[in-house]
Amino acid sequence: MVERVFCNDPQVRRGLAISKAQAEAVEVRKSAYLPRLDGIVAVTGSDKDIAYDQRYNLSTHGYLRQIHNRLSLSWVLFDFGHRDANLRNAKHLLIAANAGQDNHLQDVFLHASQLFYDTVAAHHRFVAASQVSAYASEYLQVATAKYESGAAALSDRLQAQTAYSQAQINRGHHQRTLLKAKGLIALRMGLPPETPLELAVNLRRNPGIKFSESVNELIEQAKRDHPSMIFANSVRDAQKAAIEVQRAETMPRINLKVSHSNVRTDQSVQPSGRSYIQDNSISIQLIIPLFDGFEGRSNARAAQARLEQREAEILGQELQVALDVWSNVQDLKSATDSLDATDKWVEFSSQSLNIERGRYQSGVGSMIELLNALSASSAANQEHIDTMKNWQIARLRLGSSLGKLGFWSI
Secondary structure, X not given: OHXXXXXXXXXXXXXXXXXXXXXXXXXXXXXXXXXXEEEEEEEEEEEEEEOOOOXXXXXXXXXXXXXXXXEEEEEEEEOOOXXXXXXXXXXXXXXXXXXXXXXXXXXXHHHXXXXXXXXXHHHHHHHHHHHHHHHHHHHHHHHHHHHHOXXXXXXXXXXXXXXXXXXXXXXXXXXXXXXXXXXXXXXXOOOOOOOOOOOOOOOXXXXXXXXXOOHHHHHHHHHHHOHHHHHHHHHHHHHHHHHHHHHHOOOOEEEEEEEEEEXXXXXXXXXXXXXXXXXXXXXXXXXXXXXXXXXXXXXXXXHHHHHHHHHHHHHHXXXXXXXXXXXXXXXXXXXXXXXXXXXXHXXXXXXXXXXXXXXXXXXXXXXXXXXXXXXXXXXXXXXXXXXXHHHHHHHHXXXXXXXXXXXXXX
């Protein structure tokens, strides 16, 4: 189910496209270390007419045809680290893009898992409500039979009828909630909302979960390994490289230029005929930036300000990661404690219901006591289902806050 959600999520596709584009940007920066080789072919044709009204014999008509072939090579030999800084910038941005994609995958995984457990919990609530409705129907039949035989009062029958009607309403509500949850899963999977789905997994508690590390160690681990932290640190490192790019742009560059060309000319004017010109050249250029209107200085200051912004964002992200880990650890511990309490609640309420059922059938107990026991058992089951769901989601949220969420977490 989660795999289908991944395949159908447009933001996942967008993040993958961003990573691919940034990977190609790295290759573009690498190409700056290689020479540039260009070939030029130019064909020129012209006609020239000169006419004299008074001396017609001096009028001329001529043409010129020229083919120019040129092969040129240029190569940056030294640029004081400009290309190195550009390449480091692109590599850090690629790491940031991959980390951003990983972070979004974690979010999609968490949301899909929450939707999954919401649906499983809705199924269990519907089953529990159906069981309560069946019990209420049974009690209504018993109360009706006792009333008709004169062994029970009319109030017992009316109370049983009221409980049965309420149970039917609750069952219908949980059924609609289940259909809604299944429709949401289908839509996230790219299927029509009315597609029949069968969820084969039950709500269960994974036994023996213990924290082998302290909360402080978990927080430090998250600050180091969480995708959002990797993203923030990589963007900061990319900005440092951008500052080096700005500095290198104010430094000289040494270029190598090599060219070979030949020109063939055919013309009718003097000197007429065909001629060939061949030219070979090689040069080393030293380019020294002298004055740019203070543009470089302003760009360097802006780059430094953006670096300070990235540093502040890292501090904010570290705080957010620590808050998430601390909150999710406490939520999981609280949910674990609640599981033990609801286990006992369900056990005791079920025993109480069985006792009250036997007492009423034997004529000792009252309908009010039986219905109260049924209501308590129903509330215990519903609370236990919610607690199991919350425990599973708390476990997944902790994994997400640590940046360690995966298919093994479900």
